[in-house]
Amino acid sequence: MxxxxxxxxxxxxxxxxxxxxxxxxxxxxxxxxxxxxxxxxxxxxxxxxxxxxxxxxxxxxxxxxxxxxxxxxxxxxxxxxxxxxxxxxxxxxxxxxxxxxxxxxxxxxxxxxxxxxxxxxxxxxxxxxxxxxxxxxxxxxxxxxxxxxxxxxxxxxxxxxxxxxVKDELEIEELKKAAAGGYEMHVAAMKMAHPGVWEQNIAGIIEGISLSNGNPPSFPIILSQNGQTLHNHVHSNILDEGRLLLVDAGSQTSNYYASDFTRTSPVGGKFSQKQREIYEIVLAANNRATELSKPGVSYLSVHLEAAKVIADGLKQLGIMKGDVDEAVQAGAHALFMPHGLGHMMGLDVHDMEDLGQIYVGYDHEIRPVNQFGTSALRLGRRLQEGFVITNEPGIYFIPALIEKWKSEKINADFINFNRLDDYYNFGGIRLEDDLLITADGAELIGDRIPINPGEVEKIVCEGAK
CATH class of the missing domain: 3.40.350.10 (Creatinase/prolidase N-terminal domain)
Structure with a gap:
């Protein structure tokens, strides 16, 4: 209190x-x-x-x-x-x-x-x-x-x-405490990302870390080597060598202020070349979104710019094709990122969603976009100093969705479907940070959880010692 x-x-x-x-x-x-x-x-x-x-x-x-x-x-x-x-x-x-x-x-x-x-x-x-x-x-x-x-x-x-x-100084301090708890949770999960480990074991350990810091996690933990399922609450798998462990989890202070982070780690401690290529694209999209976020800028526009980073990166790998701007305008990127870039955060991990997302994330000027993928964007309105938001781009290879688009020739002008056969068992990568909008830009809430691929590999390997 x-x-x-x-x-x-x-x-x-x-x-x-x-x-x-x-x-x-x-x-x-x-x-x-x-x-x-x-x-x-x-x-x-x-x-x-x-x-x-x-x-x-x-x-x-x-x-x-x-x-x-x-x-x-x-x-x-x-x-x-x-x-x-x-x-x-x-x-x-x-x-x-x-x-x-x-x-x-x-x-x-x-x-x-x-x-x-x-x-x-x-x-x-x-x-x-x-x-x-x-x-x-x-x-x-x-x-x-x-x-x-x-x-x-x-x-x-x-x-x-x-x-x-708009969060005041007291709230920001609480959010930093929640971020510190989230940092502990994610580093612990990275250290446990080894073959033969039961997912539920990791989920239980990091839930306990949040509880020891004041409250249960800010939402049910999402943790799976099947990261292509966006909100995967099933923790029943035994981790396999070479898979990717996606962990989306946050802590909650005794005053209920939340954090919400996602990291993706290589099981066993080493990204394959294919995994690292996709990871680097998602990281570039995350960094670009942070760079663009500032007062007066709509988060819808930031979402679309992050989508362009993803489309361009996938084009360089031969997975997408054609003009990047046109591809994003057509919504072709949503095959790989069928969700929005982020949402408001504070006392609730999806702040104030009980009041109606249309009133929290949008206003009379900026309205939701009725297009697959972008329609899932929870926050589109112009940012203001004092907003606290999440920045969570991702790339996922969802076999059922790929098959649907392929059979119906959806966005075939922008996607090389023949290149996707090698990615059906890839899973997914999401990288999420919490941002405070400042007078002239955005800053991370708390210390950044290790995110560069070399750092992540090092921490996973430390857990094996």
């Missing part, structure tokens, strides 16, 4: 961006694994913790825009709770910690909302993503569960996106 003044100021700013009515910010509750008292690791709602800072279940925050009143609703723990959990702050004490004057029992929430509804006031809430909060909002507002997404307050969504998009 930050100093109470941080949350007071954030709520003050929020009130200036919403015209009238009351704002409801629902905290999360415990979620049971297999019976009520056996719960998953608690994760507070990011919007609630951004404005109210309290990392406890069973809380709701209410802000009256016109009167300026701020309230916390929740129940004090019982003696039975204290026996099992130890001494706990009262609701009033919790409220004081974050600069809120009014703390009331949970049931009083219904009275406050019903009074606002009876007076015809606006009830602002964000799109709910958990079942229990959907039920709560239905009880509070009488909006049907099926209509809650549509009835969520666009005014509130845009206000939160505006505030959370």
């Amino acid at each position: 930050f100093n109470r003044e941080v949350y007071i100021e954030r709520r003050k700013q929020l009130k200036t961006k919403v015209k009238d009515g009351i704002i409801l910010l629902l905290g999360n509750n415990e979620a049971s694994m297999n019976y009520p008292d056996n719960t998953y690791h608690f994760r507070q709602d990011s919007n609630f913790i951004y404005f109210f800072g309290l990392d406890f279940p069973g809380l709701v925050g209410l802000i009256d825009v016109e009167s300026g009143d701020e309230m916390l609703f929740g129940d004090d723990y019982t003696m039975d709770d204290i026996i099992w959990m130890g001494p706990q702050d009262s609701m009033q004490e919790k409220a004081v910690h974050v600069g809120v004057k009014k703390a009331m029992p949970y049931k009083k929430l219904f009275d406050s909302v019903q009074e606002a509804i009876s007076r015809g006031r606006k009830i602002h809430f964000t799109p709910p993503y958990r079942g229990d909060n959907k039920l709560l909002l239905h009880e509070l507002t009488r909006v049907s569960i099926g209509d809650l997404q549509e009835k969520a307050s666009l005014e509130l969504i845009k206000a939160i996106v505006d505030l959370r998009s």
Whole structure:
């Protein structure tokens, strides 16, 4: 938790961006694994913790825009709770910690909302993503569960996106801590990239590293020698000599700020010539994207420039052909990179996606592109100082997708399909860094995880000693 003044100021700013009515910010509750008292690791709602800072279940925050009143609703723990959990702050004490004057029992929430509804006031809430909060909002507002997404307050969504998009110094320090945890995770994975190692063993070790730094990983770990499957959460393989191990993983601080990195390592410690050629192209695209990222530049344009680096590199290898600009305009590169260059990051690894990606990654000027590959770009809008984003180009050889394009002659003017027979068992390479947009460019968050191929080979080999 930050100093109470941080949350007071954030709520003050929020009130200036919403015209009238009351704002409801629902905290999360415990979620049971297999019976009520056996719960998953608690994760507070990011919007609630951004404005109210309290990392406890069973809380709701209410802000009256016109009167300026701020309230916390929740129940004090019982003696039975204290026996099992130890001494706990009262609701009033919790409220004081974050600069809120009014703390009331949970049931009083219904009275406050019903009074606002009876007076015809606006009830602002964000799109709910958990079942229990959907039920709560239905009880509070009488909006049907099926209509809650549509009835969520666009005014509130845009206000939160505006505030959370630009990270302050305290947040940047948290993100650096998350980056340090991610660095440890990835170096450990590199050192374990040896023949005969079970993927799950590596995944478990690096998950433990994140936990030891404050919280579980910022998202389920993606780790596989079948890196051509973009989000491969299956960790069942035994690593084979000469394959590529792709690890996409990030840490999360005790305050929930995230990191998100990807590295690809040669199993056994030596890239083949073919692997190194593709790796160098992806690295060049990554470096080019960092070089181009700065305030005022759209990330859509950076994505397309990175795609040109990939198309040009593959052309040099005889895999693609024709004019590079025309190939990217036609979307031919997406056979090899069917995803976007990156996304916003902060309290969430895909920051604020619960609010609607169209509001987080795009605006009235820059809209999503309806073309395979580029349509998966989560962030296209112009960058601003203080944004924190991911930069994650990749090249993948996906046999089913190659066969589809080949049989349907998709982008045949730009792809030498006969050259791809030798790459069906290649897998995939992705290289991802986290960037802070500065006044005149971009800088890496934290120390750069080893990325040059010689460095990576050296670390993998060190793990064999």
